[in-house]
Amino acid sequence: MQVADFKSFWIKYKDILLYGCSMAACMFLLNWMELRFVVYDHAFELFIGCIALLFTALGIWLALKLSKPKVQTIIVEKEIPVLSTDHFVPDEAAIRRLDLSKREVEVLGLMAKGLSNQEIANTLFISLSTIKTHNQSLFVKLDVKRRTQAIERARALRVIP
Amino acid sequence: MQVADFKSFWIKYKDILLYGCSMAACMFLLNWMELRFVVYDHAFELFIGCIALLFTALGIWLALKLSKPKVQTIIVEKEIPVLSTDHFVPDEAAIRRLDLSKREVEVLGLMAKGLSNQEIANTLFISLSTIKTHNQSLFVKLDVKRRTQAIERARALRVIP
């Protein structure tokens, strides 16, 4: 495809080609002007004007080419539907972000299974008081007031299945 | 911190500073190399050069002044995990099998959202006692002892998301 080849070639070397062409055009123009106006007709002011125009254009081109664009960062929240996978993998990132300790996640899991505080305590071979302490930090970290809310929130954050 | 200030200043205005310094150096060089002679001999070229420089500067200034500021927008997508509850359909068969009434399923749903009995009562515009009654029948029908168990069980039976 000759057309497509030319197109990609054009896109690739656009700047260089343009620069070369305009350079040639300028040369020709200068030569022509020098011959006709400056050398023979002494239209000196016109020549100066052309020079001024040319270099003004050059300056504009330079400025537009070299000016650094302001960078504006926009953060877009993108919802990612979580696939219903058979094998649940806890969101380690979420756990780290929430600053949940291993033990707290453990308690959270048992809580979500419907165990009472006492049952959790028996399961983990620690006292009821400790469970309550863990619960407290869990509630604070998850920003909730009740165990049911904690379960709901933890599930939404994929900390527990 | 003076050093850091200088560094950031340098990075910011590197081009301008370099330009200024080299310009000064050139000036000095010209002067040192018997400026008068050079000037006298190449007065015309120098004049043209000055014009060119001047109007290049003018062009740059014009472009910077009049052109719309370039804004490069970077869109950063932040991933938000969302529970894919979009296609949840309650298992009507399970509900019928468990003999759950409409109201009971309703209460169950709010319970799973983490609401307290009082909050559920306020939401449904009924009294706390009624919620407790509903809870009782729910617990019996689901064969559980606690609301957390009820939630877990109902979720397993696909009665609630």
Next chain:
DNA sequence: ATTTCGGTCATACTTTCGGCCGATTTTGCC
């Protein structure tokens, strides 16, 4: 060496929940 942090435990208290009794009203249906 001191601080920090996770984990442990305790006491005392308030609130909420659950269990169990009862009751009335509403709704849907034959």
Next chain:
DNA sequence: GGCAAAATCGGCCGAAAGTATGACCGAAAT
């Protein structure tokens, strides 16, 4: 209208959950 199921409401009491506070220990970090 009569009936059954559903829905509503109340009280009581103990159990469980949650709040507040303080303490101890050991490992890790500083």
